[in-house]
Amino acid sequence: MLFLVDQNKSYTYNNLLDDVNKETFYYPYFRTYNIYSFFKNFIIALTRNLPIVLIDEDIKSSQLSIDETLINQTKEISSASFESIYSLIDNVFNSNSDIIIYTSGTTGQPKKVVHKLSSLARSVRNGDRYNNQVWGFAYNPTHMAGTQVFLQAFRNKNTLINIFKLSRKDIYDAIKNYQITHISATSTYYRLLLPFENKFPSITRVTFGGEKSDVKLHQTIASIFPNAKINNIYASTEAGTIFASKGEYFYIPNNIKEKVKIKDDEILLHKSLLGKTDNIKVDEDFYHTGDLIEWLDEEKYLFKFNGRKNELINVGGYKVNPSEVEDALSTIPQIKQSVVYGKSNSVLGTILCADIVLINPIPENEIRMELNKMLQNYKIPRRFKFVEKLELTRTGKAKRL
Amino acid sequence: MEEKVLEIVNQIRKNNNLDGLSNLNKTDNLRDDLGFTSFDLAELTVKIEDVYNIDIFEDGLVNTVGEIFQKLS
Numbered sequence: 001m002l003f004l005v006d007q008n009k010s011y012t013y014n015n016l017l018d019d020v021n022k023e024t025f026y027y028p029y030f031r032t033y034n035i036y037s038f039f040k041n042f043i044i045a046l047t048r049n050l051p052i053v054l055i056d057e058d059i060k061s062s063q064l065s066i067d068e069t070l071i072n073q074t075k076e077i078s079s080a081s082f083e084s085i086y087s088l089i090d091n092v093f094n095s096n097s098d099i100i101i102y103t104s105g106t107t108g109q110p111k112k113v114v115h116k117l118s119s120l121a122r123s124v125r126n127g128d129r130y131n132n133q134v135w136g137f138a139y140n141p142t143h144m145a146g147t148q149v150f151l152q153a154f155r156n157k158n159t160l161i162n163i164f165k166l167s168r169k170d171i172y173d174a175i176k177n178y179q180i181t182h183i184s185a186t187s188t189y190y191r192l193l194l195p196f197e198n199k200f201p202s203i204t205r206v207t208f209g210g211e212k213s214d215v216k217l218h219q220t221i222a223s224i225f226p227n228a229k230i231n232n233i234y235a236s237t238e239a240g241t242i243f244a245s246k247g248e249y250f251y252i253p254n255n256i257k258e259k260v261k262i263k264d265d266e267i268l269l270h271k272s273l274l275g276k277t278d279n280i281k282v283d284e285d286f287y288h289t290g291d292l293i294e295w296l297d298e299e300k301y302l303f304k305f306n307g308r309k310n311e312l313i314n315v316g317g318y319k320v321n322p323s324e325v326e327d328a329l330s331t332i333p334q335i336k337q338s339v340v341y342g343k344s345n346s347v348l349g350t351i352l353c354a355d356i357v358l359i360n361p362i363p364e365n366e367i368r369m370e371l372n373k374m375l376q377n378y379k380i381p382r383r384f385k386f387v388e389k390l391e392l393t394r395t396g397k398a399k400r401l
Numbered sequence: 402m403e404e405k406v407l408e409i410v411n412q413i414r415k416n417n418n419l420d421g422l423s424n425l426n427k428t429d430n431l432r433d434d435l436g437f438t439s440f441d442l443a444e445l446t447v448k449i450e451d452v453y454n455i456d457i458f459e460d461g462l463v464n465t466v467g468e469i470f471q472k473l474s
Contacts, residue, residue, distance in 0.1 A: 051428055153425070165438075167430075167432040167433050168432060168462075168464070169430075169433065189439075191439075192462065194461035194462050195462065196461075315440075316439060316440065316443070330461065343447070345443045345446060345447065345449035346446055346458040346459055347439055347442045347443040347446055348439060348440065348443040348459055351443045351444070351447055364416075365415055365416050368416050368466065377440070378440065382440060382443060382444040382447065383447050383448075
């Protein structure tokens with residue numbers, strides 16, 4: 001049975017079993033572009049109950065306050081002797097490892113959340129009906145959504161086909177060649193598949209996550225994948241997967257009803273649903289998510305999302321805190337002042353823009369190069385406007401448009 | 402108009418440390434031939450909209466340079 005296909009390289013579950021058994025070291029802080037190595041290392045850590053830190057392949061250690069020398073440093077472990085892939089899978093799902101995931105940086109600096117497998121696997125389903133699924137893997141494996149898809153597929157010995165960062169043509173080729181049945185991705189990812197040209201009947205499930213999705217996009221995706229049921233997932237780095245939708249509306253599942261409160265239209269989650277972190281503020285045991293909802297039927301716990309309370313900007317499924325970008329801009333000596341904001345965009349949903357007041361001239365591409373040293377790519381504004389002065393609000397704060 | 406689009410494409414390529422192109426072919430695929438990611442495509446729409454006031458991706462994505470020329474003509 002195939003475990004993973006990545007860039008025309010195939011890895012079977014037996015390959016994985018052998019590699020996990022024989023390995024005598026692992027990387028607690030692993031930064032790699034190779035997705036098989038990434039998953040292998042993740043599984044090795046889980047089977048040995050050792051901590052693992054999930055690090056983006058393009059992030060700098062300073063952004064995470066991690067000592068650079070720790071990155072890709074090996075640690076000796078003993079080999080293992082799992083007899084079958086099933087005993088390996090069971091072992092992974094009983095792991096007691098600390099799994100450290102970073103948020104995209106709501107407080108200027110990405111914050112660290114420590115999860116256990118039990119919270120990450122909260123929404124993972126298994127059983128006969130989940131056999132033989134083929135997953136198009138369309139997320140960054142280090143992010144919450146990516147770990148959710150990985151665990152769902154791995155639990156049921158499904159095949160993963162890496163289609164993250166592929167071109168439109170290659171995505172469609174992969175769906176056809178590998179008869180992919182399930183895709184979970186952001187709206188931005190699905191938008192890349194437009195317009196409708198051909199039907200792909202192998203897909204039976206399409207999941208949208210990470211962004212408020214739009215009806216028109218849903219309709220087109222439904223015509224490209226005529227056999228697919230479509231749903232939405234609400235997940236966060238702090239809490240993992242919490243809600244799924246039926247159609248446009250989400251519902252609060254029975255088993256967590258006591259742990260979810262809605263206050264002033266904002267979703268509050270009980271602290272027992274969260275991973276461990278020092279930086280999340282909890283108010284009477286409840287965490288304010290900043291996500292706003294509108295009830296459809298309060299008695300049936302049906303609602304839809306209505307945007308966010310705080311100022312995070314959702315750029316193609318990645319959340320960007322404008323203050324973090326402004327702080328980075330302010331370190332460039334030629335820049336006097338800046339304001340970073342989102343502008344609605346047909347490709348990404350929202351595109352990141354910056355208005356800048358200069359002290360001395362500096363070309364746009366040099367600003368970008370400077371930002372590139374400090375920020376991940378998705379946090380770099382794609383539209384710069386050089387202005388004489390910023391519009392200020394009455395409180396003297398720069399106004400986001 | 403074709404020169405202006407070339408200039409915009411090259412600005413985006415330069416920001417990604419890619420070499421500038423001397424000309425565009427109508428059959429060039431934006432992702433495969435020009436090497437654009439979805440973030441680059443978003444930037445392209447904004448830059449073109451700033452000049453021509455047309456959102457080239459309004460009705461779904463366009464794939465080739467020729468399709469952009471068509472939208473702008």
